[in-house]
Amino acid sequence: MQDFLELAVSATASGCIYALVALAYLLMIRPTGIINFAVGEWAMVGAFGGYLLLSKFQWPYPLGMAAILAFMLLIGWATERIAVRPLVEKGAPLLAPILALLGMLVVFRESISLGFGPDPHQVPEPVDFQYLKYFMVGTTLAVFAAAWFFFEKTLWGKSFEAVALNRKAAALVGINLSRVTAASFAGGAAAAGLAGLLVAPNTSAHYLMGVPLAIQGFTALVIGGVGRVEGALLGGLLLAFAEQLTVRYAPLPAGYAQGVPLLLLMLFLLVRPTGLLRARGT
Amino acid sequence: MKNAAALRWIVVFAALAALPFFLSGYYNDVYRKLLLWIALALSYNFLFGISGQVAFSHFAFYGIGAYSVVIFLFQLGMPLPVAVLAGILVCTAIALAVAIPSTRLEGFYLALATLALAQLFIVVLNEGGAVTGGTSGLVDYRLPPVFGVRIAGPWYTIVIVVLVLATYAVLLRLDRSWFGRACRAVRDNPEAAAAMGINVARTKVIAFTLTSALAGVAGMTYAFVDNTVNPPIFGLENAFLLLFMVIIGGAGRHAGAVIGATLLYLLPFLLSPLIGHHHALVFGVLVVAAILLQPRGLVGLWRSSR
Numbered sequence: 001m002q003d004f005l006e007l008a009v010s011a012t013a014s015g016c017i018y019a020l021v022a023l024a025y026l027l028m029i030r031p032t033g034i035i036n037f038a039v040g041e042w043a044m045v046g047a048f049g050g051y052l053l054l055s056k057f058q059w060p061y062p063l064g065m066a067a068i069l070a071f072m073l074l075i076g077w078a079t080e081r082i083a084v085r086p087l088v089e090k091g092a093p094l095l096a097p098i099l100a101l102l103g104m105l106v107v108f109r110e111s112i113s114l115g116f117g118p119d120p121h122q123v124p125e126p127v128d129f130q131y132l133k134y135f136m137v138g139t140t141l142a143v144f145a146a147a148w149f150f151f152e153k154t155l156w157g158k159s160f161e162a163v164a165l166n167r168k169a170a171a172l173v174g175i176n177l178s179r180v181t182a183a184s185f186a187g188g189a190a191a192a193g194l195a196g197l198l199v200a201p202n203t204s205a206h207y208l209m210g211v212p213l214a215i216q217g218f219t220a221l222v223i224g225g226v227g228r229v230e231g232a233l234l235g236g237l238l239l240a241f242a243e244q245l246t247v248r249y250a251p252l253p254a255g256y257a258q259g260v261p262l263l264l265l266m267l268f269l270l271v272r273p274t275g276l277l278r279a280r281g282t
Numbered sequence: 283m284k285n286a287a288a289l290r291w292i293v294v295f296a297a298l299a300a301l302p303f304f305l306s307g308y309y310n311d312v313y314r315k316l317l318l319w320i321a322l323a324l325s326y327n328f329l330f331g332i333s334g335q336v337a338f339s340h341f342a343f344y345g346i347g348a349y350s351v352v353i354f355l356f357q358l359g360m361p362l363p364v365a366v367l368a369g370i371l372v373c374t375a376i377a378l379a380v381a382i383p384s385t386r387l388e389g390f391y392l393a394l395a396t397l398a399l400a401q402l403f404i405v406v407l408n409e410g411g412a413v414t415g416g417t418s419g420l421v422d423y424r425l426p427p428v429f430g431v432r433i434a435g436p437w438y439t440i441v442i443v444v445l446v447l448a449t450y451a452v453l454l455r456l457d458r459s460w461f462g463r464a465c466r467a468v469r470d471n472p473e474a475a476a477a478m479g480i481n482v483a484r485t486k487v488i489a490f491t492l493t494s495a496l497a498g499v500a501g502m503t504y505a506f507v508d509n510t511v512n513p514p515i516f517g518l519e520n521a522f523l524l525l526f527m528v529i530i531g532g533a534g535r536h537a538g539a540v541i542g543a544t545l546l547y548l549l550p551f552l553l554s555p556l557i558g559h560h561h562a563l564v565f566g567v568l569v570v571a572a573i574l575l576q577p578r579g580l581v582g583l584w585r586s587s588r
Contacts, residue, residue, distance in 0.1 A: 099529060105566070107563060263398075
């Protein structure tokens with residue numbers, strides 16, 4: 001029982017990380033339909049921000065965290081400006097910005113590896129190590145509560161929903177499409193950066209950490225469904241529990257456990273591409 | 283007319299096949315790998331550029347081909363022709379099994395499903411124990427003699443030249459047949475294609491299976507270039523590189539695939555004195571620039587400048 005409780009806590013904590021990455025995808029997919037695979041790289045940038053400000057410059061944690069989130073908003077906004085908006089304005093097919101963002105993924109990764117070298121870097125934890133997992137869970141829940149409040153209760157959030165449901169109609173009632181798109185990318189980058197910052201004390205900041213996180217986050221998104229914010233959280237938790245239960249109890253070599261999210265991703269894409277939770281109004 | 287075309291093929295073959303006899307060992311190796319990249323880029327261009335399927339599994343099929351021929355030859359002791367046929371069969375069977383369910387996926391969802399497949403392939407290689415040699419892969423084998431003759435050095439390079447030209451010939455023929463036009467129609471507008479009587483699902487499945495099998499054959503040829511197969515070679519890095527080659531060269535055109543593969547394979551040799559191992563940064567910038575400024579790639583740039 002003790003064993004299972006420990007597993008449950010650690011699965012919940014890593015599930016929260018997946019959920020934050022899934023939320024980052026969701027923020028961008030809903031209004032634009034763009035799957036931005038560079039979210040993993042954004043998480044990595046957040047982790048390296050943590051190394052730079054908190055380890056190297058020894059900033060106090062809340063200040064460093066705020067600075068990193070502000071920087072991530074800027075990164076997301078700039079990415080949208082460079083790689084997405086020109087294509088949307090030209091009326092290019094949806095695949096064009098997705099592929100351009102894959103190019104940006106490589107640019108982010110190589111810039112970080114050029115600046116920080118290939119070795120992993122330690123990132124300090126915000127609270128005593130034994131409470132770290134609870135801090136991760138608490139922060140994630142706060143973010144999801146805020147996201148839920150934003151989409152359900154504020155006019156801005158409603159305009160996001162409107163764009164998600166029908167772009168043309170949303171534009172006709174006076175919603176500024178390019179502003180919504182820019183905001184969704186900024187928000188996505190902040191959510192992904194936060195995931196990277198939170199996971200970094202456990203995994204260290206490393207320039208190759210992005211793609212695995214991007215795959216796990218996308219799997220969480222596909223499990224939960226792209227329609228609703230709660231889906232990202234549910235998907236993240238389910239994925240983490242599936243992973244950790246397999247590692248602990250299934251009679252498989254440990255290496256095969258890495259295959260669990262991959263198998264789940266393929267399975268859900270093929271069998272239930274809408275995810276477990278259905279979108280409102282469909 | 284027909285003779286002129288045949289003559290052109292013979293001249294190209296002669297030029298490509300003569301080159302390795304003038305190259306030293308190191309440059310011969312570079313040349314072989316360049317040819318293999320061109321073969322891969324050509325078949326990937328048919329899948330991505332002409333059929334419009336964004337798949338990250340192409341390089342994994344290259345790996346499946348390489349591993350299966352080595353396993354069939356040296357773990358199961360099959361003779362070479364049987365091993366090659368069995369390897370093609372394995373690639374085709376896996377490609378079919380993947381294509382039938384996953385080509386239903388729209389746009390980038392196919393990319394992520396095939397990405398998961400490619401990653402799963404690496405997991406299986408790492409955990410395969412004695413069969414796949416685990417993380418260190420399979421080493422210390424040699425191409426068995428063909429009709430009592432050992433093919434090595436520049437002569438093996440000629441085998442690769444034949445592979446590239448055969449791949450090109452098959453793809454060119456397909457592209458100019460009704461099937462190639464069906465693929466383009468499905469890429470540009472699946473509804474209209476279906477209305478014209480094209481079986482969209484079947485067209486996608488055939489394109490995926492065929493190009494994946496071609497990648498598998500290229501992989502079998504690769505297995506005897508370095509005489510080693512190991513998991514890192516077939517990782518995600520190269521799957522991205524392949525996509526970038528086709529985008530930068532010009533998706534949908536055979537010349538684009540050749541130009542993109544040549545440029546991106548040779549660029550690191552020129553760049554490494556300047557920026558070391560960070561040439562991928564330049565690739566990323568080039569891809570973004572290509573999509574933003576000239577979506578038809580370098581081929582499009584050349585055509586519009588005339």
